[in-house]
Amino acid sequence: MKIATYNVNGINGRLPVLLRWLADAQPDVVCLQELKAPQEKFPEKAIRNLGYDAIWQGQKSWNGVAILSRVGQIHETRRGLPGDPDDSHSRYIEAAVNGILIGGLYLPNGNPKPGPKFDYKLRWFDRLIAHAGELLATGQPVMLAGDFNVMPTDLDVYKPERWLDDALFAPEARAAYFRLLDQGWIDALRTLHPDEVIYTFWDYFRNAFGRNAGLRIDHLLLSPPLAERLVDAQVDVAVRGWEKSSDHAPVWIELADGKKAPGRPKSRRRVTGTLD
DNA sequence: ATGCCTAATGCAATTAGA
Numbered sequence: 001m002k003i004a005t006y007n008v009n010g011i012n013g014r015l016p017v018l019l020r021w022l023a024d025a026q027p028d029v030v031c032l033q034e035l036k037a038p039q040e041k042f043p044e045k046a047i048r049n050l051g052y053d054a055i056w057q058g059q060k061s062w063n064g065v066a067i068l069s070r071v072g073q074i075h076e077t078r079r080g081l082p083g084d085p086d087d088s089h090s091r092y093i094e095a096a097v098n099g100i101l102i103g104g105l106y107l108p109n110g111n112p113k114p115g116p117k118f119d120y121k122l123r124w125f126d127r128l129i130a131h132a133g134e135l136l137a138t139g140q141p142v143m144l145a146g147d148f149n150v151m152p153t154d155l156d157v158y159k160p161e162r163w164l165d166d167a168l169f170a171p172e173a174r175a176a177y178f179r180l181l182d183q184g185w186i187d188a189l190r191t192l193h194p195d196e197v198i199y200t201f202w203d204y205f206r207n208a209f210g211r212n213a214g215l216r217i218d219h220l221l222l223s224p225p226l227a228e229r230l231v232d233a234q235v236d237v238a239v240r241g242w243e244k245s246s247d248h249a250p251v252w253i254e255l256a257d258g259k260k261a262p263g264r265p266k267s268r269r270r271v272t273g274t275l276d
Numbered sequence: 277a278t279g280c281c282t283a284a285t286g287c288a289a290t291t292a293g294a
Binding site (some may be wrong): 012062157166215247 | 280283
């Protein structure tokens with residue numbers, strides 16, 4: 001089963017690119033972020049025509065998250081994180097699909113730092129960590145996928161020294177990311193490619209993609225039972241070079257079938273350890 | 277410190293992104 005996350009940066013402005021990528025890449029489940037569309041403007045028909053069911057939480061102008069599936073029903077379990085009834089941003093949607101619980105998220109950017117936006121980012125992160133801990137404690141196959149707006153380590157930034165004061169690379173944001181990871185989540189891309197320079201975002205400015213001046217901020221985190229099934233993890237970098245592309249590229253993982261033969265577990269890759 | 281670019285809103289210029 002192939003599961004992807006893609007910050008589309010406007011689902012209607014991006015629709016031709018999204019549909020082309022879905023047809024090319026054939027992901028089974030997709031988490032989308034930054035729909036930038038109100039609930040009623042989600043292009044459900046175009047997506048359904050490619051064989052995908054969808055749930056989404058829209059919002060006028062900003063944010064917005066969705067989960068698509070072509071491998072069976074989407075059993076929605078929640079939208080919005082617990083812990084702040086006044087939070088009006090559409091940044092979290094969660095569903096069980098094909099035996100996996102998937103939390104699709106768009107973590108706040110947090111710039112400028114310091115300021116109320118950075119405070120909101122850290123508070124939102126705390127709420128995510130609290131909820132993620134409960135999900136992990138179930139022992140079930142669980143995944144958190146989306147735009148975390150955090151580069152975990154120096155390896156994930158083209159010029160780390162220039163980003164130290166930025167909300168995406170600030171010590172507080174990275175510490176929160178590792179607090180989350182230390183619950184027991186496995187960063188799929190980094191686990192399969194421990195030393196590789198991998199980016200998922202390139203600014204529209206300054207020919208950033210052409211210069212490969214990128215950031216790794218879109219992540220797929222797996223609970224231990226899911227990590228055992230991890231067989232591949234990649235970024236569809238070429239999509240970032242398409243006409244009218246998002247500033248993010250799609251990121252995906254391939255999971256082995258969950259049904260194991262009795263007494264014959266599949267071979268296991270390294271799934272433990274943190275990154276720094 | 278700011279522009280560089282892009283999307284949404286809504287029809288100009290502002291907000292937000294990262």
